[in-house]
Amino acid sequence: MVVGSNTKVIAAKGKIETAGAIYAHVHFICPQQCPEALSNGITTPIGGGTGPVAGTNATTCTPSCTLIFCEENMLLATDDVPLNILLTGKGNNLQQAGLKDQILSGVGGLKLHKDWGCMPKSIDSCLSVCDEFVVQSP
Template sequence: ATMDSVHPKLICAAATTVRDAEGLIATPGGIDVHVHFDSAQLVEHAIASGITTMIGGSLGPITVGIDCGGAWNVGRMLQASQQWPMNFGFLGRGNSSKARSLYDQMRGGCLGLKI
């Protein structure tokens, strides 16, 4: 038997995981793609609001922007984010004329570059 609204030809492959969610509420998680990470409380509020992914940067006040500004800073952001049950993506500074600095930031763990 097939549940109502489930397509009878739905393919469940080896990578498919079925979870018993009876009695639970399942909701999609939100993605915030423009975050100024200037305080840890920001992550707490995002989690409480249903946000599951935060993308951005900044190691200072809002006037600084939303990039992490260098490979070393990206590393510190990655290190600081490990304690949170959240998906993070950090943006590097993309305004360099030197390809090496862009490459170093990406290699350091940036999700992308903010231009």
């Protein structure tokens, strides 16, 4: 560790301070994953899903802006979770409108996955939208 003029000193008397880990391939299947992740030092899970369904088991993306941000959505479900959660949306789409809707609903990236068909035009569509909104395509 480098300690210098840009190093912030914090008072950690009586505390155990540890760095948080990033886990960039999370299938969000059940809420019990969050305390398990935190107890293992993971503070930032990145991935997607909508619970215990086949799509979540197969890929790490949350399809549809209605599942990302609506009455029963993934973003609201994570409000009380003490983790930095980044959701990825489903990036396999020839039409850019649906991809843009997912980003505007709150995902931090779009996931291209072979299980949903990665045709050249859908890859180009996804990467173009990611460039436009400055988000990642993991």
